[in-house]
Amino acid sequence: MQKIYDVAIIGAGAVGTAIARELSRYKLKIALVEAKSDVGMGTTKANTAIWHTGFDAKPGTLEAQLLRRSYALMESYAPEAGIPTERLGGLLVAWTEDQFQNLSNLLQRAHQNGVTDVRIISAEEVYRLEPGLNEGAWGGLFVPGESLICPFTLPIAFATQALLNGADLKLNFPVQGIQQEDGVSHVFGPGEQRVSARYLINAAGLYSDVIDHMLGHYDFTVTPRRGELIVYDKFARSLINHIILPVPTAITKGVLISPTVYGNILLGPTAEDLEDKTNTATSEAGLAMLLEKGRAILPQLMDEEVTATYAGLRAATEHKDYQIRLHGEQRYVCVGGIRSTGVSGAMGIAEYVADLLAEAGLSLAPKPEFKTIRMPNIGEATPRPYQRPDLIAQNPDYGRMVCHCEKVTMGEILDAIHSPLPARTLDGLRRRTRAMQGRCQGFNCQAHVVDILARETGQDPKFLLALDGREVQR
Amino acid sequence: MSVKTDVLIVGAGPAGLASAIQLKKLGVQQVTVVDREPEPGGTPRLCHHTGFGVWDFHRLYSGPQYARRYAELARSLGVDIRTETTITGWDDENALTFTSPQGTGVLAASAILLATGVRERPRAARLIPGYRPRGVFTTGSLQRFVDEQHLPVGKRAVIVGAEGVSLSAFMTLTGAGLEVAAMLTDLPRHQMYFPYAPAKWWLMDVVHRTPIRTRVRVQRILGRKRVEGVEIRRLDDDGVEVIPCDAVVFTGDWIPENEVARKGGLEIAPGALGPRIDGQFRTSQPGVFAAGNLLRGAETAATSAMEGRFAAASINQYLQGKAWPRRRLPIQVAPPILWSLPNSISADGASGQRKHIAFRVARFINNATMQVFQGAKLLYEQRFSHLPPNETMYLSGAWLTQVDPDGPPPQIRLSG
Ligand SMILES: Cc1cc2nc3c(=O)[nH]c(=O)nc-3n(C[C@H](O)[C@H](O)[C@H](O)COP(=O)(O)OP(=O)(O)OC[C@H]3O[C@@H](n4cnc5c(N)ncnc54)[C@H](O)[C@@H]3O)c2cc1C
Ligand SMILES: Cc1cc2nc3c(=O)[nH]c(=O)nc-3n(C[C@H](O)[C@H](O)[C@H](O)COP(=O)(O)OP(=O)(O)OC[C@H]3O[C@@H](n4cnc5c(N)ncnc54)[C@H](O)[C@@H]3O)c2cc1C
Numbered sequence: 001m002q003k004i005y006d007v008a009i010i011g012a013g014a015v016g017t018a019i020a021r022e023l024s025r026y027k028l029k030i031a032l033v034e035a036k037s038d039v040g041m042g043t044t045k046a047n048t049a050i051w052h053t054g055f056d057a058k059p060g061t062l063e064a065q066l067l068r069r070s071y072a073l074m075e076s077y078a079p080e081a082g083i084p085t086e087r088l089g090g091l092l093v094a095w096t097e098d099q100f101q102n103l104s105n106l107l108q109r110a111h112q113n114g115v116t117d118v119r120i121i122s123a124e125e126v127y128r129l130e131p132g133l134n135e136g137a138w139g140g141l142f143v144p145g146e147s148l149i150c151p152f153t154l155p156i157a158f159a160t161q162a163l164l165n166g167a168d169l170k171l172n173f174p175v176q177g178i179q180q181e182d183g184v185s186h187v188f189g190p191g192e193q194r195v196s197a198r199y200l201i202n203a204a205g206l207y208s209d210v211i212d213h214m215l216g217h218y219d220f221t222v223t224p225r226r227g228e229l230i231v232y233d234k235f236a237r238s239l240i241n242h243i244i245l246p247v248p249t250a251i252t253k254g255v256l257i258s259p260t261v262y263g264n265i266l267l268g269p270t271a272e273d274l275e276d277k278t279n280t281a282t283s284e285a286g287l288a289m290l291l292e293k294g295r296a297i298l299p300q301l302m303d304e305e306v307t308a309t310y311a312g313l314r315a316a317t318e319h320k321d322y323q324i325r326l327h328g329e330q331r332y333v334c335v336g337g338i339r340s341t342g343v344s345g346a347m348g349i350a351e352y353v354a355d356l357l358a359e360a361g362l363s364l365a366p367k368p369e370f371k372t373i374r375m376p377n378i379g380e381a382t383p384r385p386y387q388r389p390d391l392i393a394q395n396p397d398y399g400r401m402v403c404h405c406e407k408v409t410m411g412e413i414l415d416a417i418h419s420p421l422p423a424r425t426l427d428g429l430r431r432r433t434r435a436m437q438g439r440c441q442g443f444n445c446q447a448h449v450v451d452i453l454a455r456e457t458g459q460d461p462k463f464l465l466a467l468d469g470r471e472v473q474r
Numbered sequence: 475m476s477v478k479t480d481v482l483i484v485g486a487g488p489a490g491l492a493s494a495i496q497l498k499k500l501g502v503q504q505v506t507v508v509d510r511e512p513e514p515g516g517t518p519r520l521c522h523h524t525g526f527g528v529w530d531f532h533r534l535y536s537g538p539q540y541a542r543r544y545a546e547l548a549r550s551l552g553v554d555i556r557t558e559t560t561i562t563g564w565d566d567e568n569a570l571t572f573t574s575p576q577g578t579g580v581l582a583a584s585a586i587l588l589a590t591g592v593r594e595r596p597r598a599a600r601l602i603p604g605y606r607p608r609g610v611f612t613t614g615s616l617q618r619f620v621d622e623q624h625l626p627v628g629k630r631a632v633i634v635g636a637e638g639v640s641l642s643a644f645m646t647l648t649g650a651g652l653e654v655a656a657m658l659t660d661l662p663r664h665q666m667y668f669p670y671a672p673a674k675w676w677l678m679d680v681v682h683r684t685p686i687r688t689r690v691r692v693q694r695i696l697g698r699k700r701v702e703g704v705e706i707r708r709l710d711d712d713g714v715e716v717i718p719c720d721a722v723v724f725t726g727d728w729i730p731e732n733e734v735a736r737k738g739g740l741e742i743a744p745g746a747l748g749p750r751i752d753g754q755f756r757t758s759q760p761g762v763f764a765a766g767n768l769l770r771g772a773e774t775a776a777t778s779a780m781e782g783r784f785a786a787a788s789i790n791q792y793l794q795g796k797a798w799p800r801r802r803l804p805i806q807v808a809p810p811i812l813w814s815l816p817n818s819i820s821a822d823g824a825s826g827q828r829k830h831i832a833f834r835v836a837r838f839i840n841n842a843t844m845q846v847f848q849g850a851k852l853l854y855e856q857r858f859s860h861l862p863p864n865e866t867m868y869l870s871g872a873w874l875t876q877v878d879p880d881g882p883p884p885q886i887r888l889s890g
Contacts, residue, residue, distance in 0.1 A: 230601075235736055282603040284693065291601075305729065308598040310606065386562065386573045396575035401510055401560045407573075426608075440614075441596035447618035450625055461625050466608045466700035467720070 005031045005168075006362065008187055008197035010175050010211055012039040014151070015338055016203035017158035018346035019353050024165035025370040026354075028362075031195045032159065032167055033187060035174035038428045039421065040155030042205045044343060045431060046280060046312030048229065048269055049260055051085060052344040053145040055110035055118055056248055061321040062352075064113050067341055070348030071145065077347060080372060081157045083150055084261040084379025090146030090243040091129060093137050093297070099247040100138035106247070107141060118143050132239045134299055146243050150261045151343050152431035153375050158346070160421045161373045169421070170195060175204070178214045180330060199331045199362055201353060206277045206315045208323070208336030215330060220323045220337055224277045224313040227269025228286035230294070233439050236265040236304040244297060255293040257301065261379040262406070262434060264307060267294045273316070282309045307439050314339045324349065326356040333357065376415055378434050385409050402452070403445040405438025413449065417456045426464055429453055475579030479506040479554070481789055482570065482583035484561050484734055487516020488775040489766025490589035491544040491553075492530070493782030493789070498551040500790045505553045506581065508572065510560040514548070515541025517591055517767075518775050520614065522621040523645045529776035540775065564738045568761050585761050585789045588735055588749065589782060592767040594639070595727035597695065604694045609701035611723045613643040620650045628721035632704050633657040635725035636664035636686050637864040639772060643723045644681065655719050656685045660709060662838060663688060665864040695722065726864065728771030735764065743804070746770040746813035752802055752820040753874070755785035760798040763789055770813050770834075773866060797822070801879065808887040810836040811844075814869075821879045830868040833886065835861045843889040846873050849882045855889075 007023055009016045012034035020032040036042070051074065054067025078085045094100035103120050110118040119142050126140040127133060163169055170193075177188040178200070185200040202211040209222040237259055246254030258266045270286045287309060294301050316339050317323055323337035333356050335349060342349075358364050377384060385391050385398040386407045392399035397411035416423045416432035423429040426436065426449065435449050436442045442449075454461040462468045480502050483490040486509035494505045513519060518526055521537030528534055531543060548555060559574040561581075569582035594612040609628055611619065619625045631652050633640050636659040647654055657664065664686045687706070694705040696716065703718040730748040741758035743750040748769035749757040757764050765785040766778035792798070799820035807814050815832040835842075839861040846854040846869075854873030861867055869886065877884050 231598075278698075281605045284603050287601050287603060305595075306599045306601060309601065309603070386560070387578065389577045392573070392575065392577050399573050399575040399577060400558060401573065404510055404560065407560070407562070439599075440593045441598055441612075443593045443596060443612045443614040444618070446615050447623040447625055450619075451623040464608075465626065467626055467628060 002194065002196050003029075004184060005029045005195065005197035007031070007199045007201060007357070008033060008185065008195050009201040009203055010187065011042070011203035011205055011208070012155065012159060012169070013042045013044040013203065013205050014040070014155050014158075014343050014346040015205070015335055015349055016201070017155040017162065018350035019201055019203060019335070020162035020167050021158040022347075022350035022354050024162040024167045025366055026364045027367055030162065030167040031170055031197060032162065033170045033173045033175060033195055035172070037172055037425060039159045039169070040152065040431065041427070043312050043315065044151055044155050046310050047151055047227070047343060048256065048258060048266055049149055049151045049343070050243060050258060051147040051149040052341050053115045053143060054113055054341070054344070055115035055143050055145070056106060057113055057341070058320060059109060059112040062324060063322050063341060063345065066322065066345050066348035066352055068114050068348070069351065070345045073347040073351065074344075078149070081161070082375040082377055083153045083157050084377060084381060085150070086148040086259070086261055086379070086381050087145070088148060088242050088259065090143040090245045091126065092141040092143065092245045092247055093126060093133065094139050094247055095136055097138060102247055103139065103141045110143070115143070115145065117145065129242060130240055130244065132298055132300055133244070134297055146245070148243070148259060148261045149343060150379055153378060154343060154346070156421055156432065157373060157375045160375070160419070161371070163420055164371045164373060165367065175211065178211070180215070183331065185332070199357055199360070201333045201335060203335045205338070206313055208315060208334065209317075212334050212336060215327070215332055217327070217334065219325065219334070220317040220319055222277070222315045222317055222337065224274045224279070225316040225339070226272045226274050226279065226286075226311050226313055228282050228290065228311040229266055229268030229309065230287065230290050230306055231260070231308040231310070232265040232267065232301060233305040233307050234263045236301055237263050239265065239298060239300055255290065257294065257298055261381065262437075263380040265301065267301065269312070274313070277313065280311045280313060282311050286311070305439060308437065308441065322349070324352065326360055328360045331360055376412060376432070378432070385412055402448055403433075403435040403438060405440050405444070406434040408433045408435040413452055414456065417453065423453070424457060424459070426450065426453065475577050476582065477506070477579065478582045479504040480583065480793060481505045481585050481587065482581050483507040483587045483589060484570065485509060485516065485589035485591055485766065485768070486511075486514035486545070486555060486557070487589060487591050487766060488518065488544060488779040489768075489782035490516070490587065491548045491782070492779035493587055493589065493765060493786045494548050494553040495544070495551055496783045496786035497789060498553060500786060502790060502793065506556065506583070507548065507553055508556045508559040508561060508581065510558065512557055513541075514545040514555050514557060517614070520617045520622060521642060522617070523642065523649070526775050529774075530779050561734050567759060570734070585763065585792055587785055587789060588757075588762065588764040588768055589766040590731040590734055590768045592728045592730050592772050594724060595729050597722070597724055600724065600727070602692055602695060604696065605698045607695065607697040607699055607701045609697070609721045610695065611721060613639050613646070613723060613725045616643055616723050617646050620646050628652060628719075630655050630719045631721040631723055632717050632719045633723050633725055634692055635659060635727070636666060637726050638666060640725040641666050641677070641681070643725045644684070647723070648680070652721065654684050655717055656687050658687050658690050658692060658706060660689060660691050661863060665862060667862075667865060726772075728767070730768045730771065732768065735768070738762070743813065743817040745807060746815065746817060750804060750818050751816050752799070752818045753816045754788035754820070755781065756788065756798070756820065761792065770815055803877065803879065804883045805831070806883050806885040807833065808885060810839065811886055811888065812836055814886055819874060819877055819884070829871050831871050831886070832866050832868055834866055835863055837863050839888070844869055844886060845889050846884055846886050848877055848884045853877065853884065
């Protein structure tokens with residue numbers, strides 16, 4: 001007899017994992033179904049990693065409402081769960097008179113959105129806050145609440161807490177078909193894979209439209225909008241003190257320069273509509289455009305080394321708002337089109353989705369105990385293990401450096417491999433520890449890390465290195 | 475944990491160890507060398523091919539043998555070598571913070587020598603677009619894969635670069651049974667000068683049977699999970715080609731490991747990207763010296779070792795009370811000159827200045843005249859029939875004594 005879950009969630013990005021976590025506080029049997037080999041491997045791992053206040057969201061939209069709610073939820077959750085964040089504040093810089101005039105509209109909009117601590121500042125104040133900026137700023141809008149967040153830890157924290165509270169995680173399960181009968185949704189993957197549940201949630205990101213089609217709905221189409229980014233060396237970190245935002249246009253939030261919680265600087269993203277939902281390659285034109293923008297905003301950035309480049313795909317739709325809909329008769333909630341604020345909005349979305357499920361008749365009875373978690377710290381704002389003699393005294397592996405650029409120790413690597421939601425791939429290990437993502441890009445530690453991971457997990461290094469059974473084509 | 479020593483050396487590579495040995499020979503009491511790796515020896519530890527030691531030991535060693543030889547020599551002279559010890563920053567001007575399996579702490583010293591070596595500029599820093607598949611290496615990571623961890627690296631590789639270190643990658647790849655599909659350089663000729671290869675003729679023969687593609691640039695990496703090829707652009711006719719391969723090795727294009735130096739606020743020389751030093755290996759900060767590849771990218775191990783030895787003499791004088799120069803002038807270079815070394819002149823006279831100024835150029839140049847100006851005044855001129863890129867050349871230091879310490883920074887340029 002196939003187990004019937006109360007709720008199945010398709011997609012383990014920021015949104016799906018947040019929903020799983022939110023529901024796991026109730027007496028429910030939950031399955032979180034993910035196509036990839038780990039959580040957080042879709043758009044959630046490739047973005048600008050800003051925890052938005054929602055000050056510039058379109059007032060009255062669901063996005064504006066949920067961003068606001070999410071911000072409050074995250075303010076208590078992030079510190080509790082150990083998700084690295086830094087409240088640096090955003091500085092929108094107006095580079096033309098038009099943009100400067102527009103700031104008052106943005107201020108008004110922020111107020112409508114309930115973000116009331118925003119203020120317009122003079123050019124002098126802009127340069128006092130950010131002496132490194134290029135000449136020519138007219139003034140700016142200061143948004144104290146805009147913050148940095150670790151988009152790697154976030155979904156792992158949500159998923160880990162859901163697991164701890166009884167949810168099941170089904171990885172390597174790409175949903176290929178869905179059948180609904182007698183009030184139960186049967187979700188099929190390749191081969192024998194199958195999950196059945198009374199309620200179904202679609203949080204499949206770029207593929208949320210495809211899943212929606214499987215259930216007979218054609219409310220929106222996802223167009224992948226690629227955003228390319230350049231990560232600069234940690235030595236660039238001291239060039240700015242805030243998140244330097246452009247004045248947004250209708251199409252995009254524009255190119256920003258932001259620190260990361262790992263102590264680097266990000267420059268990006270671009271915005272380019274594509275057809276291929278898997279095209280996360282960087283392009284020559286995209287990178288060239290970013291360099292040009294970066295030079296115009298912060299000339300000194302160009303003197304620093306580049307550490308990495310990457311691209312992410314926004315799940316853009318023809319609509320200007322999140323596509324969250326309850327189909328009560330199907331006991332199905334679609335959570336699609338979470339375009340460019342899903343990392344920030346995930347907790348608010350999750351709470352909203354729980355409300356929708358209740359509306360559809362799911363009873364939400366709290367468990368006697370909702371277990372909390374504490375993630376290993378990979379941010380720079382609080383001491384890392386290598387800086388903690390107390391930890392090293394307990395276990396010398398926390399003083400044994402493996403990744404020199406990011407200062408990741410053997411202790412952290414072993415922890416990540418043996419955690420409740422363990423790292424099984426090099427990328428999974430990187431997102432959990434930062435190993436190999438520093439300025440040498442593995443020149444020093446990659447081989448060592450492969451060896452440790454292969455040994456600890458009993459996997460063939462060939463598999464980890466994608467060298468299995470693949471012949472070079474001539 | 476706090477320790478005080480006479481000389482603290484960061485980096486147990488050839489530069490650091492050679493310096494420590496020399497300091498001991500000069501009678502310095504406490505010499506401490508720290509390295510973040512589990513074994514001392516530095517980069518040669520990972521270069522399992524031969525080609526080391528001819529100049530400093532008059533014997534031909536493999537990299538690991540050479541590294542061991544230095545470490546043993548240092549230990550036998552009483553040098554305190556601490557491995558698995560990473561320098562994480564500065565506690566004050568003459569004390570560094572560290573992390574090791576024993577804990578965290580401070581190492582204070584009367585003098586500090588930085589000899590932290592280099593890394594190669596990886597694919598991302600070269601802004602080469604595409605996906606991020608496995609199978610992209612630098613020579614350094616390749617050698618750790620093959621010789622340190624004995625991991626598979628693929629079947630068919632493309633080497634980006636055709637200079638000395640590319641040859642090292644070539645030997646590692648062929649040693650691991652890979653076919654080298656091509657070596658690529660954007661310059662019109664390869665820059666492999668076969669300086670220390672023992673089986674030189676054999677090697678030249680093998681390399682000559684490997685396609686060396688000149689005037690090409692990698693413009694994209696192909697493959698999603700695993701490298702499937704590189705897309706190259708021919709610089710002369712803008713033609714595009716694909717070379718199928720499952721591994722790409724980016725060689726050379728050095729970046730000094732200047733993290734500790736920069737964290738300490740030491741002046742960094744543009745171009746060289748290492749701490750700015752005078753002829754006696756003194757940095758911009760009193761009591762802090764620098765030597766080896768950290769100064770400017772990779773040279774042979776012997777060059778780094780020799781610098782370490784010279785630096786030791788300077789450090790010893792400082793310990794004996796020689797005053798730190800109060801003023802110094804940077805030596806500037808104009809393109810296509812990439813860097814010079816030393817890259818500053820101290821105001822305490824030309825005594826002890828090196829006899830030569832090392833430099834590199836960015837491209838092949840024939841019949842070059844190098845000129846040294848201070849302001850409008852021509853101090854010196856020297857002709858070179860041939861200046862190759864990726865090879866260090868030497869300009870006479872005869873002009874150093876003529877520099878006016880109150881004048882503008884001297885500049886080295888190429889005439890015409
Ligand atoms: C360039 C860029 C910059 C951004 N900057 C920010 C920012 O600064 N702040 C912010 O808050 N947001 C930002 N975003 C947006 C944010 O990244 C997304 O909104 C968020 O990650 C969406 O999360 P998700 O869970 O909906 O999607 P995803 O993370 O893509 O998760 C969807 C998951 O569903 C899985 N899936 C898909 N189809 C199936 C199937 N058939 N079966 C099983 N599983 C399936 C996928 O594998 C994936 O893991 C940015 C986005 C981009 C591209
Ligand atoms: C691939 C390759 C092949 C080569 N082949 C040859 C050859 O055949 N023959 C030849 O003569 N030369 C060769 N060389 C050059 C030779 O290896 C170098 O010139 C020599 O190692 C430089 O010595 P060094 O002491 O300056 O630096 P390194 O040998 O690189 O030593 C620097 C040391 O500093 C340590 N370190 C760095 N930062 C810290 C920190 N924060 N805390 C603690 N320790 C730190 C590092 O762990 C390292 O051990 C090769 C180099 C490479 C990369």
